[in-house]
Amino acid sequence: MYLGLKEMRYEKLRYSLLTGVMVLIALVVFILAGLAGGLSQGNRLAVDQWQAKYVYLNKDANKNIMASQLTTDATNDVKGKQVANIALDSTVVRKIGSNNKIDISALGTANNSFIMPKVTSGHKVQRDNQIIISQNLKDQGIKIGDKVRLGSNDTKLTVVGSYGKSTYSIAPTMYMNLATLAKIKAAGTPVTKPLGINAIITKDSQLSGNKHNLQRLPINDFIQNLPGYSAEQTTLNTMIYFLFAMSLAIIGIFMYVLTLQKQSLFGVLKVEGIGTRHILASVVTQAAVMSVISVAIGLLITIGIGAIAPTGMPFALNYPQLGIYAISLILASILGSLLSWRTIAKINPVTAIK
Structure with a gap:
C-alpha cells in the first residue's frame, strides 16, 4: 500500500492523466443519472402527487391512458372510498393578448377530487372555465387573474389559483373541472353526457362489476406504461451500465x-x-485512490451543474442513487486493477531482473 502511494507521488503526471479520464467517466455517469432522474420526474411527478394506489383504464387501451376512452358512469363499476375521474389533454396555453405559447398537460377532475392539487395561492376551482396552474407555469409568466386560451379553442379560461411544481409527460400541468376540459376537447361541438374521461384513479378500491370493460393497474405498473417512460429509462440506464464496464x-x-x-x-x-499479495495490494491501492478522487470530483461538478441547470432542463439528482453509482464506479475500478494479479503472480524474479 505504501509503495503504491509513494509511486503515485513520484509519477504525478501519469496517474493524474488516468484520474482525469476517470473523472470524465464519473461525470458522464452522474449527468446521465441526473437526466434519467429529471426525465422520470418530468413524466410522472403529477402521478406521484396523486398518492393513488390503482388506476382503472379501458381494457382495450393496452395500459396506455391516452388510448383509454371511458365515461363518468364507469365509476359505478368501481367500489372504494376515494375514487376520482380524470381526463387529460396535451395542448398549448397562451395568455390572451400574447402570442407566446407554452406546451402543457391539461388535467380535468371533480372540484372536490382527492387528486385536485391543494392551492398555495389564490383559490381552488369552483366553477366552469376556472383553472389552477402549477408553479412551472407561473415561472413562465402566467399569473393568477390572467385570461388564457388552450390550443385553438376560443373559450376564455381564468387562472384562479396555483400550486407547487408539477409536470406530466415533461410538460407543466394545469387542473380544471371535467366539464371545462370536455368543452376544450370538443373544439366547438356540443358536449354530451356522460362526460368522457381517460381513467379512474383510486387509493383503495375493487371492481363491483365490469360493464365498462375496465382494467385495474397498480400505480407502478401504470407509470411504467406511460408513453415513452420505460424506453427513456432503459436507454439511459443501459448507457450508465456500459460506462461501469468501460471504467473497469x-x-x-x-x-x-x-x-x-x-x-x-x-x-x-x-x-x-x-x-505477490503485497505487490497486488499496492496496485489495488492506486486504483482505489484514483477512483475515489475522480468520483468525488465528478460528484462536485455534477452538483454544480444541477444548481445552475436551466429550469426547463429535465435534471434531478437522486443522492442515494448517486451514492450507489459512486460506490459501483469505485468497485469497478478496484475489480479492474485485480486483473493484473495473474501477471504479477507469474513474475519470475530471476528472469525479471535479467
Missing part, C-alpha cells in the same frame, strides 16, 4: 500495461521478500 476496462488495461513495464521492479521486490 480502462483501469484494468492501464494497470496491466504498468505491470508489464514494472516487471523488473516487481522482480527486485520479490527477491527482497515482498510477496
Whole structure:
C-alpha cells in the first residue's frame, strides 16, 4: 500500500492523466443519472402527487391512458372510498393578448377530487372555465387573474389559483373541472353526457362489476406504461451500465500495461521478500485512490451543474442513487486493477531482473 502511494507521488503526471479520464467517466455517469432522474420526474411527478394506489383504464387501451376512452358512469363499476375521474389533454396555453405559447398537460377532475392539487395561492376551482396552474407555469409568466386560451379553442379560461411544481409527460400541468376540459376537447361541438374521461384513479378500491370493460393497474405498473417512460429509462440506464464496464476496462488495461513495464521492479521486490499479495495490494491501492478522487470530483461538478441547470432542463439528482453509482464506479475500478494479479503472480524474479 505504501509503495503504491509513494509511486503515485513520484509519477504525478501519469496517474493524474488516468484520474482525469476517470473523472470524465464519473461525470458522464452522474449527468446521465441526473437526466434519467429529471426525465422520470418530468413524466410522472403529477402521478406521484396523486398518492393513488390503482388506476382503472379501458381494457382495450393496452395500459396506455391516452388510448383509454371511458365515461363518468364507469365509476359505478368501481367500489372504494376515494375514487376520482380524470381526463387529460396535451395542448398549448397562451395568455390572451400574447402570442407566446407554452406546451402543457391539461388535467380535468371533480372540484372536490382527492387528486385536485391543494392551492398555495389564490383559490381552488369552483366553477366552469376556472383553472389552477402549477408553479412551472407561473415561472413562465402566467399569473393568477390572467385570461388564457388552450390550443385553438376560443373559450376564455381564468387562472384562479396555483400550486407547487408539477409536470406530466415533461410538460407543466394545469387542473380544471371535467366539464371545462370536455368543452376544450370538443373544439366547438356540443358536449354530451356522460362526460368522457381517460381513467379512474383510486387509493383503495375493487371492481363491483365490469360493464365498462375496465382494467385495474397498480400505480407502478401504470407509470411504467406511460408513453415513452420505460424506453427513456432503459436507454439511459443501459448507457450508465456500459460506462461501469468501460471504467473497469480502462483501469484494468492501464494497470496491466504498468505491470508489464514494472516487471523488473516487481522482480527486485520479490527477491527482497515482498510477496505477490503485497505487490497486488499496492496496485489495488492506486486504483482505489484514483477512483475515489475522480468520483468525488465528478460528484462536485455534477452538483454544480444541477444548481445552475436551466429550469426547463429535465435534471434531478437522486443522492442515494448517486451514492450507489459512486460506490459501483469505485468497485469497478478496484475489480479492474485485480486483473493484473495473474501477471504479477507469474513474475519470475530471476528472469525479471535479467
